[in-house]
Amino acid sequence: MAIKTQPVTVNLGPQHPSTHGVFRMRVMFDGEEIVDVEPIFGYLHRGSEKLAEERTYTQIITLTDRMDYVSSMLNNQGYILAVEKLAGIEPSPRGVWLRMIASELQRIASHLVATGFLLQDLGALGTPLIYAMRERENILDLFEMLCGARITNSYLRPGGVFMDAPDEFWPALDRGLDDIVNTIDELETYLSGNEIVFSRTKGTAVLPPELLINASITGPMLRASGVDWDLRHRAPYDYYDKISFERILHTASDNYARYWVRVQEARESVKIIKQCIEQIEPGEVRPSFDEVPRLIRPPAGDAYAAIEGSKGELGFYLVSDGSIAPYRMHVRASSLINLTLLREMLIGGQFGDLFVTFGSVDLNMGEVDR
Amino acid sequence: MIGLGLPRGFVVTLKNFIRPPVTEQYPDRHVGLLGAAKEAGMNPFQFLVKKPADSLKAIAGLATVPVAVKQSPRFRGNEFTYFEDRCTACASCAKYCPLGIIEIVSVPGKIDAQEGESYKLEVFDIDIGRCMFCGLCVEACPYDALHMGTNFERSKYVRDELVITKEELFDAPKRPSAFYRPQFEEKGFDPFKETIEDFHDAGRHEQKTYDELKKKWVDER
Known part of the structure; x- marks a missing residue:
């Protein structure tokens, strides 16, 4: 006998611990089933793109830190690549290796945060999140050694990085990489075989690859559906063409696949960092101020540079009119574009899977709203 | 349904349960009698005799000592x-x-x-x-x-x-x-x-x- 139910509209957020920031969803339920979802965002809008129009090219680096605040180094890298393309700057090799190491460390940190919060949303209160955050803390300590800040790094400069790594950084990095591998092993023993995780995440929020491609979704979400698309491999920037790494693919395209791809990618990042350490050579970390002055005046024109961020393709589009500040800056924010299929993922699902699915997208509201 | 996954997970949590904590206490750290005596610069027996009130406090777990924070030399502090x-x-x-x-x-x-x-x-x-x-x-x-x-x-x-x-x-x-x-x-x-x-x-x-x-x-x- 079916119980007669009536659709109920529930407002989730914006102040909700599981919304990863200030995000609001107007959800219509029929019993336990989700009938309709309307995402509402913009609560964290700070106008970074507009603010960039009145800042010099070096000052904008501090704005990009605050877009996706769990992967500042990757944001820095995307922006710096766009500036180098726009102004025709030839970067220093050591600076490029250093920023690759920094950004891969940041990718591990971001994936750890994503995994921890996914499990937190799943109901594993605290434990996996604390394990993931404990390891992220070690990575942030390494960043503090490199650039003096933990989250808002501003480490990269056009042409490289602002300062060479200190001597105590390299042994600490070696130790840190071993710790990261141990933590990922631990996390996988703990979670990847766990029956509760299986039953909650396998087969939920399945998206066909065609739909993902049509919605231009990138990153671990796309690779979890079996599409081999990684900008580090497809359009190598920096020195990724000198690095060999395995592309992590999964075909299930459900919440478990997204979790699995992130964990395995963190492992691959460790291997990439080890190759970087082998190939890095002594030298200058940034061009001299005669070649790249503090106040850059790129010729009039535009440039788009994209990197494989922790959440997908992170692109920066800069238009210059020949002055010291960009005429326009646009950010292709991967979080915002990954959000577009939220409705398709959730409709027809159960209420209990709502936040798990939301967590598996790995959003960062700072990047969605900018 | 229930296989080896859950027991393996509990082994991991048990391992983490008995490992030393990584949390850094700030600005003060609770110490026992030995730590309080070391902070005062005397051995525990002297400390017990000379400062009975403080040692009682330390045995009850209420004594604190200040902690130096680990910072890297490049740390950008707010001054x-x-x-x-x-x-x-x-x-x-x-x-x-x-x-x-x-x-x-x-x-x-x-x-x-x-x-x-x-x-x-x-x-x-x-x-x-x-x-x-x-x-x-x-x-x-x-x-x-x-x-x-x-x-x-x-x-x-x-x-x-x-x-x-x-x-x-x-x-x-x-x-x-x-x-x-x-x-x-x-x-x-x-x-x-x-x-x-x-x-x-x-x-x-x-x-x-x-x-x-x-x-x-x-x-x-």
Whole structure:
């Protein structure tokens, strides 16, 4: 006998611990089933793109830190690549290796945060999140050694990085990489075989690859559906063409696949960092101020540079009119574009899977709203 | 349904349950009798006899000792170190600041000021209530006069007190961070233990002798 139910509209957020920031969803339920979802965002809008129009090219680096605040180094890298393309700057090799190491460390940190919060949303209160955050803390300590800040790094400069790594950084990095591998092993023993995780995440929020491609979704979400698309491999920037790494693919395209791809990618990042350490050579970390002055005046024109961020393709589009500040800056924010299929993922699902699915997208509201 | 996954997970949690904690206590750490005696500089029996009240407190787990925080030398703390003798009031820092929070008012010290002479500084205010500690001002300083500080305990009740004035910068202990100052790392300077008294030590260049300076400024012109 079916119980007669009536659709109920529930407002989730914006102040909700599981919304990863200030995000609001107007959800219509029929019993336990989700009938309709309307995402509402913009609560964290700070106008970074507009603010960039009145800042010099070096000052904008501090704005990009605050877009996706769990992967500042990757944001820095995307922006710096766009500036180098726009102004025709030839970067220093050591600076490029250093920023690759920094950004891969940041990718591990971001994936750890994503995994921890996914499990937190799943109901594993605290434990996996604390394990993931404990390891992220070690990575942030390494960043503090490199650039003096933990989250808002501003480490990269056009042409490289602002300062060479200190001597105590390299042994600490070696130790840190071993710790990261141990933590990922631990996390996988703990979670990847766990029956509760299986039953909650396998087969939920399945998206066909065609739909993902049509919605231009990138990153671990796309690779979890079996599409081999990684900008580090497809359009190598920096020195990724000198690095060999395995592309992590999964075909299930459900919440478990997204979790699995992130964990395995963190492992691959460790291997990439080890190759970087082998190939890095002594030298200058940034061009001299005669070649790249503090106040850059790129010729009039535009440039788009994209990197494989922790959440997908992170692109920066800069238009210059020949002055010291960009005429326009646009950010292709991967979080915002990954959000577009939220409705398709959730409709027809159960209420209990709502936040798990939301967590598996790995959003960062700072990047969605900018 | 239930297989080996759950027991394996519990083994991991058990391992983590018995490992030493990684949490760092701040600003104080609770210690037992041994720790309290060590802090007072005597052995536990002396401590028991001489300070019975304190040792009772320590046995009850209420005694605390202050903790030194682990910081890297490049840490960008929320204050600044400033050497007035190195500053020429060129205002590069003010121009480079993304938020424009550094205010500099300078006047020539005398009417016929020559190149290389410093200007008289009237106002040098840094409004750290709006500062984001990106360090670009320090990077811009051509004479190594402004450095990031290492202290971070600077919370105030009133916003106006967050403005660092010239006088405060003059009087503050000189504990510069090694951020964008490789010369401190080369010297092995530890900002958490020592201070820099002489402004010559803060520069990135070797100090020139009198003859070299005379050659540069007098003979070559």
